[in-house]
Amino acid sequence: MNALKKLLGIVWIVLGPVIILFLAMQAIEKIAAAAEGIDRTNTTLQWSIIIIIFIPICAGLMIFGYYGLKGEYDRLPRSSEEL
Amino acid sequence: MRTDDNATQSITKVIAASSLGTLIEWYDFYIFGSLAVIIGHQLFPSDAGASALINTLAIFAAGFIVRPFGALVFGRLGDLIGRKYTFLLTLVLMGGSTFLIGLIPSYSSIGYAAPILVLILRLVQGLALGGEYGGAATYVAEHAPEGKRGFFTSWIQTTATLGLFLSLGVIVGTKNILGADVFADWGWRIPFLLSILLVGVSIYIRMKMHESPVFSKLKSEGKISANPLKESFQKKANFKMVLLALFGATMGQGVIWYTGQFYAQSFLENTCKLDFNESRYILLWAILFATPFFVVFGSWSDKVGRKWIMLTGMLLGIIFYRPIYQYFIDATNVGEFQKTELLSVSEPVVTRAFLQEKGDSLITSAVVKTLKDGSTFKEVKVETIHADQTLAAVEPKISFADVTLPSSTYWTIIALVFFQVLLVTMVYGPIAAFLVELFPTQIRYTSMSLPYHIGNGVFGGLVPFIATLVASFQGSTPLSGLWYPIGIASLSFIIGAVYINNKGDENVAD
Numbered sequence: 001m002n003a004l005k006k007l008l009g010i011v012w013i014v015l016g017p018v019i020i021l022f023l024a025m026q027a028i029e030k031i032a033a034a035a036e037g038i039d040r041t042n043t044t045l046q047w048s049i050i051i052i053i054f055i056p057i058c059a060g061l062m063i064f065g066y067y068g069l070k071g072e073y074d075r076l077p078r079s080s081e082e083l
Numbered sequence: 084m085r086t087d088d089n090a091t092q093s094i095t096k097v098i099a100a101s102s103l104g105t106l107i108e109w110y111d112f113y114i115f116g117s118l119a120v121i122i123g124h125q126l127f128p129s130d131a132g133a134s135a136l137i138n139t140l141a142i143f144a145a146g147f148i149v150r151p152f153g154a155l156v157f158g159r160l161g162d163l164i165g166r167k168y169t170f171l172l173t174l175v176l177m178g179g180s181t182f183l184i185g186l187i188p189s190y191s192s193i194g195y196a197a198p199i200l201v202l203i204l205r206l207v208q209g210l211a212l213g214g215e216y217g218g219a220a221t222y223v224a225e226h227a228p229e230g231k232r233g234f235f236t237s238w239i240q241t242t243a244t245l246g247l248f249l250s251l252g253v254i255v256g257t258k259n260i261l262g263a264d265v266f267a268d269w270g271w272r273i274p275f276l277l278s279i280l281l282v283g284v285s286i287y288i289r290m291k292m293h294e295s296p297v298f299s300k301l302k303s304e305g306k307i308s309a310n311p312l313k314e315s316f317q318k319k320a321n322f323k324m325v326l327l328a329l330f331g332a333t334m335g336q337g338v339i340w341y342t343g344q345f346y347a348q349s350f351l352e353n354t355c356k357l358d359f360n361e362s363r364y365i366l367l368w369a370i371l372f373a374t375p376f377f378v379v380f381g382s383w384s385d386k387v388g389r390k391w392i393m394l395t396g397m398l399l400g401i402i403f404y405r406p407i408y409q410y411f412i413d414a415t416n417v418g419e420f421q422k423t424e425l426l427s428v429s430e431p432v433v434t435r436a437f438l439q440e441k442g443d444s445l446i447t448s449a450v451v452k453t454l455k456d457g458s459t460f461k462e463v464k465v466e467t468i469h470a471d472q473t474l475a476a477v478e479p480k481i482s483f484a485d486v487t488l489p490s491s492t493y494w495t496i497i498a499l500v501f502f503q504v505l506l507v508t509m510v511y512g513p514i515a516a517f518l519v520e521l522f523p524t525q526i527r528y529t530s531m532s533l534p535y536h537i538g539n540g541v542f543g544g545l546v547p548f549i550a551t552l553v554a555s556f557q558g559s560t561p562l563s564g565l566w567y568p569i570g571i572a573s574l575s576f577i578i579g580a581v582y583i584n585n586k587g588d589e590n591v592a593d
Contacts, residue, residue, distance in 0.1 A: 005581055012330075012578075030556065046141055046552060053148060053541055064326040064578075072323050073582050 002074045012065025016058040023051050097226045098238045100292050101219040104174050104285040105239060107278070108215045109246025110253075111181040112208055114274045116143050116345060116547065117250050117363070120352070121271045125189040126198040136353070137555070140548040142202050146209035147544020153213020154532030161218050161528035165299075166225075169528075170218035171289055177211035178282025180204040185275030213540065216243075217532030224519035225296065230385055236515035237381020241374055244507070247344055248370045251363045253277060258360070324521055325534050331583045332517060333538025335397040335575025336510040338568035340539060341546035342404065343503030344370070346568070349547050350408060351496070354554070354561045355415035356460075358485045361493075368497045373504035377512040384513035393517070394579050396509030397572045404565050407499045412561060414492045417460050417483040424455040435468075442470030456489040542571055 027047035067073060115122065123139035153173075161169040184204050190197045220239050227235035253274045261270040344366070352362040384392050413419075429451040436445045449463045461484045467475035488496065518531040550564025 001581070008577070008581060033557065046137065046548075049141060049144070049148075050545075050549070053545070057537070057541065060326055061330065064323075064330055067319075067323045067326065068582070072319075073327065076327075076582075076584050077320070077324075 005068050005073050009065045009068030013062050016062035020058050094226050100288045101223050102238055102242050104289050105219045106242040106246045107281045107285050108177045108212055109243045110249045111177050111278050112212050113247045113250040117254050118271050121267055142205050144545050144548040146205040147540035149206050149209035150213035150536035150540030153210035154536040157214020158529035158532040166218050166222045170215050173211040173214040178278055180207040181275050181278040185272040213536045217528050220515040221528050233384040233513050233516040234382040237378045237512045240511050241377045244370055244374055251367050255363050329534035329537055331579040333534045334542045335572045336514055337539040337543025338571045339400045339510045340507050341543040342568040343507045346546050347500050355411055356484050356486050358487050361487050365497050365500055369500035369504045372501050376508035380509050380512035389513040389517040390583050392513050393510045394576055396506045397576045400506050401569050401572050408562055426453045426455050428452050444468050458489045459487045461485040
């Protein structure tokens with residue numbers, strides 16, 4: 001299980017930037033479509049909110065992955081004294 | 084025996100006082116979402132269309148987004164000055180801002196100042212709620228005996244759902260008393276204004292409560308953390324647990340909560356075009372039947388551990404959301420309804436709107452059709468008439484609204500929403516105990532509040548907004564919005580299954 005935790009750690013490290021990139025590409029595409037009047041519900045404000053919120057969360061996911069890769073979660077503390 | 088009785092009485096009082104305040108805060112928080120369509124019409128220009136709903140859902144979501152900041156600010160206060168006074172303060176802030184939302188003039192009176200003022204008050208609501216929940220859960224957990232923490236904290240867990248239930252009940256009741264037109268005009272303000280009375284009662288009760296015994300002991304020993312924020316997030320051992328709690332539990336729990344109890348109703352009303360009351364009655368029944376299961380799963384988690392109950396709830400959501408929502412679409416398809424024998428058609432209500440260009444006008448005629456199986460719907464036909472009174476060559480636009488369902492379909496949909504709320508009870512019933520046991524007393528309020536409110540507030544609170552936005556993309560289907568909760572729940576399920584222990588540290592007095 002510890003090997004899996006470490007392996008998945010790499011996945012989380014990669015997933016963070018991939019999600020940000022995906023959101024940025026979606027934002028550019030949808031805002032451009034809105035500017036052309038195709039769909040007025042997808043505005044810059046709405047996409048800005050989404051991107052601003054998810055950037056720190058994706059950074060958190062990368063840190064989580066890093067901790068996973070380093071074996072920080074191999075054995076979780078059983079009491080607060082171990083924290 | 085007598086001591087046991089006193090202890091039980093004491094914890095019962097603690098739960099009752101904590102739960103009432105928390106329930107009222109949830110009520111305050113949810114009336115906004117339950118009235119999104121009406122508020123959208125009040126806050127934005129009348130021609131804003133779908134954009135008004137999405138912008139209103141964005142303001143609704145803003146309240147969720149700041150919850151983690153409320154958790155940090157009030158969590159720090161709670162770890163410094165105590166649990167009792169901190170959540171008294173959050174209660175006052177929440178009640179005051181909710182009351183003021185009920186007083187904000189509409190867009191037609193003050194223009195864009197209306198949505199801006201509501202946004203500010205919504206942010207205060209979010210901050211207050213961010214401070215409230217962690218305090219109440221911590222307060223109850225620190226009073227609860229070992230081995231029964233899941234059971235006792237599960238009562239606090241019922242409050243969010245009951246707050247939603249109360250908000251829906253007050254909204255439907257007010258609308259039924261005042262009538263639909265008056266309610267849409269100014270009656271929607273009453274549920275907001277009512278909040279001040281509820282908060283007054285709760286403050287009175289909470290003033291009589293004592294400080295948490297675990298916190299008092301720590302305080303008397305001079306062991307209170309000088310800087311809980313720093314200890315929570317700069318100390319790697321704590322921070323890694325905050326991340327684990329967020330990605331392995333609260334993130335998935337948040338999307339399951341808001342899909343089952345918010346998006347379901349929003350989907351039935353806005354996508355399936357169910358009648359305003361009908362979509363809310365469905366959720367009210369589902370919540371009523373499912374709420375006891377918070378306590379069932381909370382109590383069960385004391386015996387079998389918290390992890391797998393929560394993860395099973397997530398897994399079932401991942402598997403069944405799409406079939407359930409596909410059934411909603413199929414069962415409310417008015418095209419299929421019309422195969423049933425028609426019983427009656429109301430007199431048409433015809434309105435004419437003049438268009439500025441070319442002198443054309445739009446003729447809208449609406450009839451209510453009643454079918455033999457008991458279902459009804461409004462059929463709205465819009466035609467364009469040219470200035471010379473000839474009918475435009477384009478086909479008239481026909482749409483349907485205010486659908487009410489035949490009895491068997493109505494109860495089937497209640498059963499499916501009940502199933503979704505049951506999943507909510509699985510993920511949410513044990514989670515307070517899970518979080519409390521994850522962190523030590525000194526930094527508990529701060530540390531557990533943050534992942535909880537990012538998971539619920541950000542991931543969960545964004546479900547109606549993001550799902551509605553995704554479903555509005557070109558080429559999307561009405562079910563496309565579900566990929567957001569399904570994706571987040573899947574990620575959380577994998578992380579929870581691989582990284583989290585089934586049993587936590589049962590000693591919370593350290």
